[in-house]
Amino acid sequence: MTRTLRVELGERSYDVRIAPGAVSDLGEATARLGAVSSGVIISDETVAAHYGRAAGEALRAVGLDAPLLTFPPGEPHKTFATYGELLDAVLQCQPAIDRRSVIIALGGGVTGDLAGFVAATCLRGLRFVQCPTTLLADVDSAVGGKTGVDHAAGKNLIGAFHQPSAVVIDVQTLGTLSDAELRNGLAECVKHAVIRDADLLTFIDHGAKPFFARDVDALSELVARNVAIKAAVVAGDEREYGDRAHLNFGHTVGHAIEVDADYTLAHGSAVALGMLVESELAVGRGLLARDAADRLGDVLERLGLPVRRAGLSAERLGRLMQRDKKARAGKVRFVLPTAIGSVTVVDDVTDDALREALQRIA
Amino acid sequence: MTRTLRVELGERSYDVRIAPGAVSDLGEATARLGAVSSGVIISDETVAAHYGRAAGEALRAVGLDAPLLTFPPGEPHKTFATYGELLDAVLQCQPAIDRRSVIIALGGGVTGDLAGFVAATCLRGLRFVQCPTTLLADVDSAVGGKTGVDHAAGKNLIGAFHQPSAVVIDVQTLGTLSDAELRNGLAECVKHAVIRDADLLTFIDHGAKPFFARDVDALSELVARNVAIKAAVVAGDEREYGDRAHLNFGHTVGHAIEVDADYTLAHGSAVALGMLVESELAVGRGLLARDAADRLGDVLERLGLPVRRAGLSAERLGRLMQRDKKARAGKVRFVLPTAIGSVTVVDDVTDDALREALQRIA
Numbered sequence: 001m002t003r004t005l006r007v008e009l010g011e012r013s014y015d016v017r018i019a020p021g022a023v024s025d026l027g028e029a030t031a032r033l034g035a036v037s038s039g040v041i042i043s044d045e046t047v048a049a050h051y052g053r054a055a056g057e058a059l060r061a062v063g064l065d066a067p068l069l070t071f072p073p074g075e076p077h078k079t080f081a082t083y084g085e086l087l088d089a090v091l092q093c094q095p096a097i098d099r100r101s102v103i104i105a106l107g108g109g110v111t112g113d114l115a116g117f118v119a120a121t122c123l124r125g126l127r128f129v130q131c132p133t134t135l136l137a138d139v140d141s142a143v144g145g146k147t148g149v150d151h152a153a154g155k156n157l158i159g160a161f162h163q164p165s166a167v168v169i170d171v172q173t174l175g176t177l178s179d180a181e182l183r184n185g186l187a188e189c190v191k192h193a194v195i196r197d198a199d200l201l202t203f204i205d206h207g208a209k210p211f212f213a214r215d216v217d218a219l220s221e222l223v224a225r226n227v228a229i230k231a232a233v234v235a236g237d238e239r240e241y242g243d244r245a246h247l248n249f250g251h252t253v254g255h256a257i258e259v260d261a262d263y264t265l266a267h268g269s270a271v272a273l274g275m276l277v278e279s280e281l282a283v284g285r286g287l288l289a290r291d292a293a294d295r296l297g298d299v300l301e302r303l304g305l306p307v308r309r310a311g312l313s314a315e316r317l318g319r320l321m322q323r324d325k326k327a328r329a330g331k332v333r334f335v336l337p338t339a340i341g342s343v344t345v346v347d348d349v350t351d352d353a354l355r356e357a358l359q360r361i362a
Numbered sequence: 363m364t365r366t367l368r369v370e371l372g373e374r375s376y377d378v379r380i381a382p383g384a385v386s387d388l389g390e391a392t393a394r395l396g397a398v399s400s401g402v403i404i405s406d407e408t409v410a411a412h413y414g415r416a417a418g419e420a421l422r423a424v425g426l427d428a429p430l431l432t433f434p435p436g437e438p439h440k441t442f443a444t445y446g447e448l449l450d451a452v453l454q455c456q457p458a459i460d461r462r463s464v465i466i467a468l469g470g471g472v473t474g475d476l477a478g479f480v481a482a483t484c485l486r487g488l489r490f491v492q493c494p495t496t497l498l499a500d501v502d503s504a505v506g507g508k509t510g511v512d513h514a515a516g517k518n519l520i521g522a523f524h525q526p527s528a529v530v531i532d533v534q535t536l537g538t539l540s541d542a543e544l545r546n547g548l549a550e551c552v553k554h555a556v557i558r559d560a561d562l563l564t565f566i567d568h569g570a571k572p573f574f575a576r577d578v579d580a581l582s583e584l585v586a587r588n589v590a591i592k593a594a595v596v597a598g599d600e601r602e603y604g605d606r607a608h609l610n611f612g613h614t615v616g617h618a619i620e621v622d623a624d625y626t627l628a629h630g631s632a633v634a635l636g637m638l639v640e641s642e643l644a645v646g647r648g649l650l651a652r653d654a655a656d657r658l659g660d661v662l663e664r665l666g667l668p669v670r671r672a673g674l675s676a677e678r679l680g681r682l683m684q685r686d687k688k689a690r691a692g693k694v695r696f697v698l699p700t701a702i703g704s705v706t707v708v709d710d711v712t713d714d715a716l717r718e719a720l721q722r723i724a
Contacts, residue, residue, distance in 0.1 A: 087513070124508065147486075153458075158484065323458060
């Protein structure tokens with residue numbers, strides 16, 4: 001069964017197709033964009049070993065040249081240096097790329113961010129197709145057009161908004177994903193539930209077993225429900241001037257915890273902890289009922305995500321958050337839940353309040 | 363006298379203000395954008411020595427921090443390496459930049475292209491103000507949103523479309539410009555005349571003396587007339603899917619001549635030769651009257667631009683043009699004049715026709 005959702009962004013609108021085995025439809029999905037001269041597939045070495053060949057064959061089947069460019073896997077390679085190397089390689093492809101060439105991002109969030117940024121800045125903007133292969137990329141990074149790389153001064157500080165022209169999600173690729181990687185995606189699914197959809201939290205809580213068994217139907221529904229939320233948020237505020245910031249729930253504190261841990265903590269784990277701390281902040285201000293915060297903790301725990309972390313310093317996290325690119329004139333903005341399914345934004349959280357919230361997960 | 367023109371691009375519309383001494387209004391022009399937290403001035407070392415201090419003072423006068431970042435002057439520095447160094451410096455500014463910071467490009471085309479690309483890709487897009495200080499930048503590169511850097515595989519292959527939020531043109535800065543640099547700009551003015559405005563060609567022809575005497579009134583009118591043409595073309599086709607390509611008149615052959623000369627030829631000289639060759643192509647196809655092509659040559663010669671170059675190989679230029687990013691599936695598109703003031707686009711120029719056209723300037 002194929003599910004198709006539309007991301008409504010005027011002239012930048014695009015379809016998200018979710019289907020088992022969709023990697024082999026990549027050629028048709030690319031050709032359907034119209035006036036395509038060639039393709040370039042960008043992937044990390046691990047994903048390329050699994051799906052690079054199938055993707056290349058799918059493109060050649062519709063008559064498109066599609067060289068495969070790879071880089072070493074992992075967030076530590078989401079750098080300006082890797083970006084420069086990929087640009088060099090794309091610009092040296094033979095036959096040469098032109099303005100009708102299409103970049104295909106085959107892989108997880110790092111690949112999508114890197115390949116999307118290459119597409120955004122090659123010949124002043126090439127079209128690109130997102131073909132995510134992790135749950136995190138399926139439900140989060142592949143939709144919305146945020147592209148870029150990390151910098152010593154912070155994550156994602158260099159990049160561009162560049163929407164894909166199509167997103168092709170093959171949930172069968174989740175079969176080669178580790179449980180730890182699956183959890184990274186589940187943390188973002190929980191985030192979507194908390195900011196927009198209480199029913200989704202129940203669905204996730206009940207679905208844990210089939211998700212980890214890589215049940216294609218359960219995963220397809222999970223992905224479709226989450227993409228629908230992400231697409232609606234992005235359609236309402238493409239450039240994050242307003243409500244798109246809701247997607248940062250769990251990430252303000254989560255990013256700081258990630259940096260504090262020198263990125264030795266998985267992104268999903270940091271976000272889980274961040275969601276818990278931010279929920280505690282909400283409880284502390286009387287915005288959120290205690291049992292809602294407790295329920296969030298229970299769901300995260302049943303998914304195998306961490307709900308405890310000792311030794312976090314409010315002062316240090318506070319400083320790290322101030323350095324985040326989302327801070328405005330030094331004010332850190334927090335997305336706090338008011339119930340499961342809705343959030344509000346505040347910018348007056350004190351170090352004392354943060355210290356107290358951190359106590360609850362210590 | 364201040365002249366203000368508007369570039370109509372929907373939510374990306376902006377004003378171009380042309381006034382003697384406008385560098386000292388940079389602060390007000392930046393503050394007028396609204397919600398500005400800080401500024402970063404990017405300039406080459408030569409321009410910084412002339413105007414860096416005045417620009418910084420103008421920004422501080424409206425309460426904005428405005429560190430000045432410089433790089434060595436010249437097209438050889440419009441590289442990915444310089445871009446990376448500027449990004450590093452911008453991201454390490456203290457106090458740290460945020461999403462409400464504004465980049466100010468103070469200088470010629472290289473500075474505008476580099477600083478604009480930094481703005482396009484810092485925190486996924488910062489606003490930027492173009493403050494051009496060469497005639498070429500005033501009438502051409504400062505308006506239109508093309509940003510980027512060169513690559514070993516060709517000019518401007520890495521970059522983005524990113525419109526400035528304001529353009530502030532101080533024609534007094536042309537007082538410190540060499541005659542050779544002034545000619546680079548005049549070549550683009552002639553181009554605008556040929557593609558859109560026969561009267562402008564007469565104005566340029568008659569105005570050569572006051573232009574070279576740096577007469578502020580004559581230069582202001584020259585700049586205003588040219589910005590009006592550029593703004594109208596860009597407003598009609600921001601991303602160059604159609605008529606914006608008319609601005610490439612003289613540049614298809616011109617770029618190839620530049621590369622053939624290993625960039626030892628000034629851009630304006632290459633464009634002048636390119637316009638002549640392309641006019642000869644038009645005459646050869648019966649599109650353009652011989653006397654119109656001759657008149658173009660006469661005007662260019664009176665401006666001190668080259669109208670002769672021996673030893674150009676049609677085969678070699680043909681190969682270089684095919685590698686240009688504007689080629690589509692190997693077909694090179696030429697913008698050919700049909701009269702002074704109008705052009706058409708063709709993509710079936712043969713090597714033989716090119717050889718014959720090159721003979722006329724040999």
